[in-house]
Amino acid sequence: MRILILGGDGYLGWPTAMYLSRRGHTIGVADSYIKRRWEQELGIEPLFPIRSLPERVQVWEALSGHRVTLFEGDLTDYDFVRRTLDAFRPEAIIHYGEQPSAPFSMMNVERCVQTQVNNVVGTLNVLWAMREVAPACHLVKLGTLGEYGTPNIDIEEGFIEIEHKGRRDVLPYPKQPGSFYHLSKVHDSHNIMFACRVWKLASTDLNQGVVYGLETEETAADPRLATSFHYDSIFGTVLNRFCVQAAAGIPLTVYGQGAQKRGFLNIRDTLRCVELALLHPAAPGQYRVFNQFTEIFSVNELAELVAASARQLGLPGEIQHLRNPRVEKEDHYYQVTNSGLLQLGLRPHRLSNELVDTMLKTVMRFRARIRPEIIRPGVAWHDGDAAAELGPSVGVGSAVGQSA
Amino acid sequence: MRILILGGDGYLGWPTAMYLSRRGHTIGVADSYIKRRWEQELGIEPLFPIRSLPERVQVWEALSGHRVTLFEGDLTDYDFVRRTLDAFRPEAIIHYGEQPSAPFSMMNVERCVQTQVNNVVGTLNVLWAMREVAPACHLVKLGTLGEYGTPNIDIEEGFIEIEHKGRRDVLPYPKQPGSFYHLSKVHDSHNIMFACRVWKLASTDLNQGVVYGLETEETAADPRLATSFHYDSIFGTVLNRFCVQAAAGIPLTVYGQGAQKRGFLNIRDTLRCVELALLHPAAPGQYRVFNQFTEIFSVNELAELVAASARQLGLPGEIQHLRNPRVEKEDHYYQVTNSGLLQLGLRPHRLSNELVDTMLKTVMRFRARIRPEIIRPGVAWHDGDAAAELGPSVGVGSAVGQSA
Numbered sequence: 001m002r003i004l005i006l007g008g009d010g011y012l013g014w015p016t017a018m019y020l021s022r023r024g025h026t027i028g029v030a031d032s033y034i035k036r037r038w039e040q041e042l043g044i045e046p047l048f049p050i051r052s053l054p055e056r057v058q059v060w061e062a063l064s065g066h067r068v069t070l071f072e073g074d075l076t077d078y079d080f081v082r083r084t085l086d087a088f089r090p091e092a093i094i095h096y097g098e099q100p101s102a103p104f105s106m107m108n109v110e111r112c113v114q115t116q117v118n119n120v121v122g123t124l125n126v127l128w129a130m131r132e133v134a135p136a137c138h139l140v141k142l143g144t145l146g147e148y149g150t151p152n153i154d155i156e157e158g159f160i161e162i163e164h165k166g167r168r169d170v171l172p173y174p175k176q177p178g179s180f181y182h183l184s185k186v187h188d189s190h191n192i193m194f195a196c197r198v199w200k201l202a203s204t205d206l207n208q209g210v211v212y213g214l215e216t217e218e219t220a221a222d223p224r225l226a227t228s229f230h231y232d233s234i235f236g237t238v239l240n241r242f243c244v245q246a247a248a249g250i251p252l253t254v255y256g257q258g259a260q261k262r263g264f265l266n267i268r269d270t271l272r273c274v275e276l277a278l279l280h281p282a283a284p285g286q287y288r289v290f291n292q293f294t295e296i297f298s299v300n301e302l303a304e305l306v307a308a309s310a311r312q313l314g315l316p317g318e319i320q321h322l323r324n325p326r327v328e329k330e331d332h333y334y335q336v337t338n339s340g341l342l343q344l345g346l347r348p349h350r351l352s353n354e355l356v357d358t359m360l361k362t363v364m365r366f367r368a369r370i371r372p373e374i375i376r377p378g379v380a381w382h383d384g385d386a387a388a389e390l391g392p393s394v395g396v397g398s399a400v401g402q403s404a
Numbered sequence: 405m406r407i408l409i410l411g412g413d414g415y416l417g418w419p420t421a422m423y424l425s426r427r428g429h430t431i432g433v434a435d436s437y438i439k440r441r442w443e444q445e446l447g448i449e450p451l452f453p454i455r456s457l458p459e460r461v462q463v464w465e466a467l468s469g470h471r472v473t474l475f476e477g478d479l480t481d482y483d484f485v486r487r488t489l490d491a492f493r494p495e496a497i498i499h500y501g502e503q504p505s506a507p508f509s510m511m512n513v514e515r516c517v518q519t520q521v522n523n524v525v526g527t528l529n530v531l532w533a534m535r536e537v538a539p540a541c542h543l544v545k546l547g548t549l550g551e552y553g554t555p556n557i558d559i560e561e562g563f564i565e566i567e568h569k570g571r572r573d574v575l576p577y578p579k580q581p582g583s584f585y586h587l588s589k590v591h592d593s594h595n596i597m598f599a600c601r602v603w604k605l606a607s608t609d610l611n612q613g614v615v616y617g618l619e620t621e622e623t624a625a626d627p628r629l630a631t632s633f634h635y636d637s638i639f640g641t642v643l644n645r646f647c648v649q650a651a652a653g654i655p656l657t658v659y660g661q662g663a664q665k666r667g668f669l670n671i672r673d674t675l676r677c678v679e680l681a682l683l684h685p686a687a688p689g690q691y692r693v694f695n696q697f698t699e700i701f702s703v704n705e706l707a708e709l710v711a712a713s714a715r716q717l718g719l720p721g722e723i724q725h726l727r728n729p730r731v732e733k734e735d736h737y738y739q740v741t742n743s744g745l746l747q748l749g750l751r752p753h754r755l756s757n758e759l760v761d762t763m764l765k766t767v768m769r770f771r772a773r774i775r776p777e778i779i780r781p782g783v784a785w786h787d788g789d790a791a792a793e794l795g796p797s798v799g800v801g802s803a804v805g806q807s808a
Contacts, residue, residue, distance in 0.1 A: 078513050078514075078517075108532075109528070109529065109532035109533075110482075112528060112532065113482075113525050113528055113529070116524060116525070116528065116591075116595075117521060117524075117525065120520060120521075120524065120591070121520070121521065124513070124517055124520065124584075125517070128512075128513035128516065129513075151575055152571055152573035153566060153569065153571045153572065153573045153575075154568060154569050154571070160566070160568065160578075162557060162564070162566055162568075162578075163557075163567070164557040164558060164564065164566075165557065165558050167556060167557045167558070167737070168556065168557065169555045169557045171555055171557075171578035171580070172578045172580065173578070174564075174566075174575035174577070174578055175594065176575070176576065176597075177594065178598075179598075180528075180595070183591075183594055183595055186591075186594055187520075187524070187587075187591040187594070190579065190581065190590055190591070191584070191587055193580075194581065194582075194583075194587060198731045198785050198786060199786065327601065327602045333571070381602050382602060382603065
């Protein structure tokens, strides 16, 4: 299959490119490297040194014999998108090419607008270019489980049957996203659903949970193929950050009481989920949603798991609760359907003590590169200067709470 | 009350400014005149000659003694928005300042992106500026009834109680908008709802039906105070367009079978609805939705009403069905709650033969200015070149259909 990966330089984009290329698909990757520029602007860097995308493409070809075609440009530039689709003629597009951070989108008006314009316009350009030059192409779009928020009823996969005043309909599931970033994904979902309906495009929207993991089979093959692993307060995700804090011997910082629950998955499962969506494409005119996660944990459960593994390795494994910089329910119902990808054949890599142990040991090899000052949250949802008032507030210690 | 009207140069903005100014409020108007530039680009002009906004502000002050403060700038420029709010210190903002046309947003990728960026970024800037300099201000935002689409259950006012698998919650009403313009309003609604929740802003989202009418008490006082009345296929709304077609002696063009139903209201009721929202503001942290329309009609019912009045005046009053340029259900359930504004005291001006008769007579005075070539739809939802294939397709005649 001819597969174009948008955001091919990212944490998920690059491993996906190698994974699919190794399985015999013809792969193109597109990126503007804007995320690297944002990292520079914010003084953030990934835990491992990351080679440039052209270099990684070259190394991958030398090692595997598989050629990946590189397109350098910005998705907000329609001409670039149209030309790329026209040149590569993809049968499927995997669209990771978006600003991926909630705190980034909440920093200030410029970052908020940048996030929504980058994500919404990029996706609009992809839809219009598909209509113009690749109408039979299947769009696999990375959304987020955070689009749904935390309603008091079960979360279904994109749609819900509602009975109301004696009548029934199946309607888009109501969305209650929790940041301007999550809102941008909701906007995308509505735009894509409409384009599928009106233009008969085919799309799968993967409402993904929080991804964890340092490596995949392909990235582990050579250090020059590593993928961009973030542990900072802007681009880092929670389990990855906990592993880095534990390895550095500093407290694992839980926001608020820590009873908030989220869906999680291993980066290896992300690749498999995307592959399953590609192998079983949506039909023309179909807008299909899968909730892409394998397990639900509370933040406290994750912190406890990592802290326990850390203590086994002789690290302090302390947990510290910070005032929650986000506005979110900390004690809530959370039941989410995820049968779509399981039915297509997903076999989850579940989170285990062994896995955390392996992650910790890998991170410890890069301990000298850890910069604790970029971990502490500096962006608050409710007011302008978060950092100042985010001292320890709830209590320090390793014996706190469990999931609600 | 100190009220800032965004989009003060528009069809609704200018009449609202005079209406509220006459009732003792202190009014500011802001506009970038971008809609006038779009009209020029598309070769469209309103039926009546419209004076510039500075001139209308001057004439209004000379005639009424009420001063309206003018702010010239673009809502997508955050610095302009912040400076305007800081200078005017509004207690309420009425936000009409958006690209208002569905066909405009469907023309091509540039117009689509322009629509979503203009509308979404403008509203984001208003929200951030409110947070920064006017957090107690009440935002009255013009949304559209078209955000909901045509579900097979009753449409409620913004939220719906859902029972699902034995649990209950009140959630945002699912949205199924029908164009990139309508989508921009859905994006706005989600962004505003979030800002109210996180920043404790107060907002009323008026999901308005299709407005009709040539004038209000204030615009009728002097021709120099007229408001921008559009009858073309891009900015014109259906009843206004039918009146112009009837007055010009050309067929009233119904898209498709004409059984599609929509909510409608008189421009005078728009002003009163906005006033009622202002006088009974949302609470801090509240995001409130009113469905703002007074009557539901099918397109055929409107066409018949106008055609009958036209024939009374000796005009042909013919109806012609065109292939529908839009992708929309033409035979559908449509029951919409609108009790919120009625409970606050709205007394609707209902559509009548007399009203249509008056509209027709007024339009006939400007018959020489009517340009039939800008009425025919040139933008199709489903493919690029609409105009060519939009010949008469369903049949011509005045005795067609009734509402489903």
